[in-house]
Every structure is written in structure tokens, then in C-alpha cells.
Amino acid sequence: MLSESQKQRLINAAIFAPSADNSQPFQFHWQNDNTLALWIDPKRSGKASDNRFVLSDIALGAVIENIIICAESFPLSTQVEYFPEGEQNELFVACIYFLPSEQALNDADNLVDEIPKRCTDRRFPFKGPIKTQSIELLTNAAKQRDCDLLSFTGKKSIKAVLPVIQKAETIRFKSQILHQELFSTVHFGNPNAEEGMPISVLAIEKPAQPLFKQMKKWSVMNFMNRIGGAAILGFRSVRIPILLSPALVLITMTGKDRLNVIKAGRAIQRVWLQASQQGLSVQPYAAPGIFSLGYIACENEFKAQLDAIAQQMHSIVNSSNDSKGNYGLMFLRIGYNKPVVQRSNRRSFDSFVKK
Numbered sequence: 229m230l231s232e233s234q235k236q237r238l239i240n241a242a243i244f245a246p247s248a249d250n251s252q253p254f255q256f257h258w259q260n261d262n263t264l265a266l267w268i269d270p271k272r273s274g275k276a277s278d279n280r281f282v283l284s285d286i287a288l289g290a291v292i293e294n295i296i297i298c299a300e301s302f303p304l305s306t307q308v309e310y311f312p313e314g315e316q317n318e319l320f321v322a323c324i325y326f327l328p329s330e331q332a333l334n335d336a337d338n339l340v341d342e343i344p345k346r347c348t349d350r351r352f353p354f355k356g357p358i359k360t361q362s363i364e365l366l367t368n369a370a371k372q373r374d375c376d377l378l379s380f381t382g383k384k385s386i387k388a389v390l391p392v393i394q395k396a397e398t399i400r401f402k403s404q405i406l407h408q409e410l411f412s413t414v415h416f417g418n419p420n421a422e423e424g425m426p427i428s429v430l431a432i433e434k435p436a437q438p439l440f441k442q443m444k445k446w447s448v449m450n451f452m453n454r455i456g457g458a459a460i461l462g463f464r465s466v467r468i469p470i471l472l473s474p475a476l477v478l479i480t481m482t483g484k485d486r487l488n489v490i491k492a493g494r495a496i497q498r499v500w501l502q503a504s505q506q507g508l509s510v511q512p513y514a515a516p517g518i519f520s521l522g523y524i525a526c527e528n529e530f531k532a533q534l535d536a537i538a539q540q541m542h543s544i545v546n547s548s549n550d551s552k553g554n555y556g557l558m559f560l561r562i563g564y565n566k567p568v569v570q571r572s573n574r575r576s577f578d579s580f581v582k583k
């Protein structure tokens with residue numbers, strides 16, 4: 229039976245999980261002293277780019293990974309039951325059962341200390357080169373969760389995948405639906421906002437911040453798009469940071485149903501914690517992978533562009549022989565940097581309890 233302090237530590241570890249735009253779309257409920265139920269929060273999920281809960285499922289996967297790593301450090305072993313009520317309840321993602329365990333953890337795998345340290349770093353440049361052994365550890369972390377990892381380390385291989393990332397990220401500023409979704413999560417005046425992202429974590433140069441704030445209005449963004457606004461943003465937020473980084477990695481999965489995505493969320497978090505243990509900074513680029521799954525609910529005029537992104541992602545992933553039929557879910561830009569000073573906040577502990 230878990231003590232109150234153990235339960236609290238598990239939930240604290242869960243809350244540190246990353247989520248798209250820091251939406252924190254998770255809720256918890258202790259069914260009994262050994263069983264934790266995990267839910268998607270309906271108020272914080274289901275937007276256009278979270279259609280079919282792809283983004284929420286990745287976040288819930290990261291939550292599960294954090295909880296399991298934390299439980300193993302007690303040590304407790306765990307069993308996860310995914311979708312305990314099947315299709316009847318699409319928001320009820322998992323139950324985690326905690327069982328006594330005698331087995332001490334292997335130190336090399338002990339990622340628990342990285343859970344509170346892991347964060348997103350959107351600054352650049354990142355330094356390199358990255359040790360081959362570090363890439364091997366990241367690959368291993370993905371494989372431990374039934375996923376795989378492709379790495380792009382030389383300038384030539386990075387440049388080969390850059391266009392699809394740039395194209396996908398640019399659509400986020402061209403589509404009114406996606407633009408509004410993105411800007412609704414950015415806080416311009418409140419550095420202590422408990423959800424979403426204060427402007428300080430976006431690493432936008434101070435002189436450019438007033439213009440970025442104006443772009444929150446669709447009329448301004450739309451006007452700027454006529455003179456290449458989205459392309460300029462894509463250049464600044466994708467091309468420059470990526471070309472000034474020593475590596476990209478892409479986490480791939482073997483199918484695209486919800487269980488695949490949740491497990492890939494676990495893999496992403498495990499890779500990210502492993503990167504943190506290696507002293508590596510990480511920035512995710514989610515748009516190309518998410519768009520390529522085909523569930524985005526944005527304007528029809530972008531359908532052809534989204535299809536082209538899906539095709540390009542397919543050929544990137546399937547050009548490697550041992551990953552035929554796989555899907556690329558998330559790119560991570562990685563490299564060495566000074567410690568992050570500004571990171572996003574979290575809501576209060578009690579707000580995550582499912583009533």
C-alpha cells in the first residue's frame with residue numbers, strides 16, 4: 229500500500245511532464261491506495277491540432293513514463309492498463325497498478341533525478357559535436373518503449389530534413405485556426421502564468437517582442453502573410469535554430485492508433501530525460517509529425533500542403549531499411565547549451581485531481 233507521501237511524489241513527478249504549449253491536459257484520481265487512474269482533461273484538450281487527442285496522448289504518455297520511473301525509484305513495480313473502459317470512454321487513458329518490488333534499480337537507467345530538471349530550451353546556438361555514445365543512449369531509450377530514433381548529425385543530413393519542418397511550422401502561422409490556437413497559449417504580460425507559455429520562455433529577441441505581440445491579432449498576421457510573414461517566422465523559429473545545432477533526432481513509431489501515440493509519448497519522455505542526463509538541451513518540433521498523421525482540423529485550403537508533409541515524412545522515415553511502415557512523430561533539436569533560466573510554470577497540485 230502506498231503512503232500519502234509516495235502518492236504525492238508520484239503526482240509531483242507526473243506534473244513535470246511536458247505538454248504541447250504547456251496545456252497540461254491531464255487529471256489524476258486514486259481509485260484505491262495502489263491504483264492511479266489517468267484522464268485527459270476535456271477543458272484542456274481537443275483543439276484543432278489535438279484532434280483525435282494526438283497531442284494530449286503524447287503528454288499522457290510522458291506522464292506515465294514519469295510516474296513509472298518515479299515508482300521504480302521507491303522501488304515499486306508497476307503495471308499499466310491502457311484504456312480501461314475501451315472506446316466507451318476516450319478520455320480515460322490508463323490505470324497504473326503499483327506492486328511491491330524487491331529489485332533495486334540499475335544506476336545507469338536511473339532517470340528519476342532528471343524529471344524536475346528536464347525542460348524545453350528554445351535558445352540557440354546549441355554546441356556540438358554530440359558523442360556517438362550519447363546518440364546510442366537516446367536510441368536505446370526509444371527502443372525500450374517500442375519506438376525507434378533516427379538521428380541527423382551532419383549539416384547535409386540536417387539540411388535534407390529541414391524543409392519539411394519549416395513547411396509544417398510555417399502553416400501554424402498561415403492558418404487562422406492554428407494561429408489562434410498557438411497565440412491563445414502565449415502570455416505577453418504575465419511571467420507567472422500557471423499554464424501556457426510566458427513570452428520569456430520563447431527566446432524571442434527583446435526588440436522583436438512588440439511585433440510578435442501584434443501578430444496575435446489575426447488581421448495583423450494575415451496582412452503580414454501577404455508580404456511573407458509566415459515564411460519569415462519559419463526562417464527565424466526553425467531554419468536558424470536548427471542550422472545552429474549539431475543534431476536533430478526523430479522519434480518514430482510502428483503505427484498511428486492511440487496506443488501507439490501514448491507509447492511514443494513515453495518514448496519521447498524517456499529520450500528527453502536521457503538527453504538531460506547527458507547534459508543535452510532539447511527543443512521539440514512537433515508540427516511535421518503531428519500533421520503527417522492526418523488528423524489536423526484546420527481549413528481545407530491547407531489539405532494539399534498537409535498531404536505533402538505526410539508524404540515527405542513518410543519518405544524520411546522509410547528511407548531507412550529497418551523502419552519500413554513507421555511514422556515519424558516528433559523531431560527534437562539537441563545540443564549543448566548553458567542551463568535554462570526561464571522555464572514554464574505548472575498549475576497547483578490540487579487542480580489536477582479529477583473531481
Ligand SMILES: Cc1cc2nc3c(=O)[nH]c(=O)nc-3n(C[C@H](O)[C@H](O)[C@H](O)COP(=O)(O)O)c2cc1C
Nearest residue numbers: 246247248249250283286347348512513514515572
Ligand atoms: C506533444 C508536444 C508538442 C510540443 N511541441 C513543441 C513545439 O513544436 N515547439 C516547441 O518549442 N516546444 C514544443 N513542445 C514543448 C512544450 O511547449 C513544453 O513541454 C511545455 O511548454 C512545458 O515546458 P517544459 O518542457 O519546459 O516543462 C511540445 C511538447 C509536447 C509534449
